[in-house]
Amino acid sequence: MSMSALKLPNTEREDDATGGVALDTRELRRALGQFATGVAVVTTHERGGDPVGLTLSSFNTVSLDPPLILFSVARKARSLEHLLQAQSFAINILHREQEAISNRFAQSVATKWDGVDQRPGRTGAPLLPGALAHFECRCYAQHDGGDHVIFVGEVLRFDCEPIDAPLIFCRGQYRSLDGSR
Numbered sequence: 215m216s217m218s219a220l221k222l223p224n225t226e227r228e229d230d231a232t233g234g235v236a237l238d239t240r241e242l243r244r245a246l247g248q249f250a251t252g253v254a255v256v257t258t259h260e261r262g263g264d265p266v267g268l269t270l271s272s273f274n275t276v277s278l279d280p281p282l283i284l285f286s287v288a289r290k291a292r293s294l295e296h297l298l299q300a301q302s303f304a305i306n307i308l309h310r311e312q313e314a315i316s317n318r319f320a321q322s323v324a325t326k327w328d329g330v331d332q333r334p335g336r337t338g339a340p341l342l343p344g345a346l347a348h349f350e351c352r353c354y355a356q357h358d359g360g361d362h363v364i365f366v367g368e369v370l371r372f373d374c375e376p377i378d379a380p381l382i383f384c385r386g387q388y389r390s391l392d393g394s395r
């Protein structure tokens with residue numbers, strides 16, 4: 215069947231004021247949610263020393279030489295100001311049994327670190343035990359990303375578990391590779 219014969223949801227509408235096309239944000243979010251990702255928590259420290267952490271699905275690889283990764287953070291996130299001033303941060307790639315950690319660090323509350331196990335990485339950013347991989351990074355670049363800020367990190371150090379059990383996020387839900395969710 216050709217694409218033109220498919221019945222598509224209303225994904226375009228005229229913007230009366232400008233005559234341009236404004237996208238339907240709900241449909242856009244739904245379409246973007248078709249892209250399955252892993253789940254990560256980025257961590258760093260406030261200037262005062264308190265830990266900072268935020269759940270991410272926007273993590274991705276950029277370059278091997280130099281070793282660069284990226285993620286984006288919403289301008290409304292409370293963690294943003296701390297990440298903007300941080301010299302270094304760590305990315306913790308979550309195991310499929312770490313859904314509770316993901317939910318905890320997806321809350322915008324000051325108590326999110328209460329009772330959470332952590333160990334200091336070499337750059338000082340807290341590392342979450344049980345994660346499938348840790349990437350300790352120095353801040354390489356920050357870019358405007360609309361209502362988000364795009365962070366590029368240079369990987370200084372990493373470790374990786376020899377297992378294959380990532381937490382997956384797709385269409386607004388957690389999944390796992392073995393189909394148990």
Ligand SMILES: Cc1cc2nc3c(=O)[nH]c(=O)nc-3n(C[C@H](O)[C@H](O)[C@H](O)COP(=O)(O)O)c2cc1C
Pocket residue numbers: 253267268269270271272273286287288290291292293294316317319320321322323383
């Ligand atoms: C699976 C998942 C993925 C998320 N990915 C991102 C992301 O990539 N960027 C972002 O800014 N927020 C993302 N969020 C939302 C933040 O984790 C959430 O807004 C958090 O409360 C921000 O905390 P803060 O306000 O204390 O910084 C995600 C949430 C979930 C559950």
